[in-house]
Amino acid sequence: MIIRDALVHHLESNQLIVNSKHGFRKGKSCLTNLLEFLHKVTGCVDTGDSVDVIFLDFSKAFDKVSHKRLLLKLTAHGIDGKLNNCIAKWLTNRMQTVCIRVMSDWLAVLSGVPTGLGTGPNTLIYIHDLDYGIRNWILKFADDTKSFSRITDNMDVVKLQEDLSKMIRWSEEWQMLFNVGKCNVMHIGNCELQRQYYMGNQKLEEVHQEKDLGVVISNDLKVSQQCQQAYNKA
Numbered sequence: 001m002i003i004r005d006a007l008v009h010h011l012e013s014n015q016l017i018v019n020s021k022h023g024f025r026k027g028k029s030c031l032t033n034l035l036e037f038l039h040k041v042t043g044c045v046d047t048g049d050s051v052d053v054i055f056l057d058f059s060k061a062f063d064k065v066s067h068k069r070l071l072l073k074l075t076a077h078g079i080d081g082k083l084n085n086c087i088a089k090w091l092t093n094r095m096q097t098v099c100i101r102v103m104s105d106w107l108a109v110l111s112g113v114p115t116g117l118g119t120g121p122n123t124l125i126y127i128h129d130l131d132y133g134i135r136n137w138i139l140k141f142a143d144d145t146k147s148f149s150r151i152t153d154n155m156d157v158v159k160l161q162e163d164l165s166k167m168i169r170w171s172e173e174w175q176m177l178f179n180v181g182k183c184n185v186m187h188i189g190n191c192e193l194q195r196q197y198y199m200g201n202q203k204l205e206e207v208h209q210e211k212d213l214g215v216v217i218s219n220d221l222k223v224s225q226q227c228q229q230a231y232n233k234a
Contacts, residue, residue: 003086007079011125016077021128023141030213033141037148037212040137041188042221044150050189052160053148053217054197055210056167057182058127062143063112064176067091070113070126077125130170134163141213157195168199186210188219 008024011017017025022033044051058064071088074080079087094109113126127145131138136149136159147167149160171177180199184207187195197204209218209225216226 003083006083010079011077014078017125017128018131020131020138021140030141033139034213034215037139037146038221041148045189045221048190050151050187050191050193051148052151052157052195052197053146053186053188053210054160054164054204055184055186055207055212056145056147057179058143058145058171059177059179065113065126066111066175069174073126073129126174127176130167133166136160136163138163144213146212151193151195154193154195157193157197161197164197164199180204184210186217186219188221 008026012025022028022030022036041051041053067088070091071084074084074087091113095106096109097106098104127140127143130140130145131147134147136147138145138147147160147163149156149163151157151160168178178199180202183199183204185197185204186207186209207219209216211217216223216229218225
């Protein structure tokens with residue numbers, strides 16, 4: 001907790017975290033993420049425009065964080081000296097085993113950030129620069145990421161695709177790849193334009209509803225599915 005608070009204070013006081021990140025920050029949460037998203041989307045729909053939303057999914061995000069690259073990012077953000085050494089020692093020379101009736105052999109952990117520990121969530125600054133150079137809206141909570149744009153003509157489609165291509169290049173450079181099969185696109189509002197988006201050579205699947213931070217988002221912006229799920233659970 002002490003290290004986590006020190007990291008957050010340093011990043012916040014020096015304005016080193018972009019506003020698109022809502023996780024693990026004071027006054028930012030799943031709720032603020034969803035409220036900002038729906039505020040922007042409904043504003044576009046109210047004026048007769050449409051919105052394309054790309055829901056992105058990292059492949060085993062917490063397991064893929066490169067320790068060396070993470071430490072480089074921490075140093076670049078002014079987190080060095082004893083604190084950097086402490087985090088480095090915490091990450092390196094880790095071993096893990098699996099025990100289901102019998103115990104497996106111990107193996108070295110060469111990447112990834114353990115979740116549920118004090119410093120774990122804060123090392124997610126690893127992905128906070130994902131949106132550098134992105135022209136359209138992007139919102140993040142931990143590794144849950146969505147990018148979206150008002151669509152009025154084909155040029156808006158091109159710009160959103162270009163942003164998507166930039167994020168793919170970032171994921172390859174920082175060795176934190178997307179699970180393309182679980183990345184989807186949703187068209188909300190007036191959908192007269194025929195548009196498709198690609199990650200590499202794979203076309204993104206179009207969905208009519210998506211569970212985002214525990215809430216069902218539908219392309220008609222109605223809450224009936226969310227209410228039905230809450231009712232069934234109750």
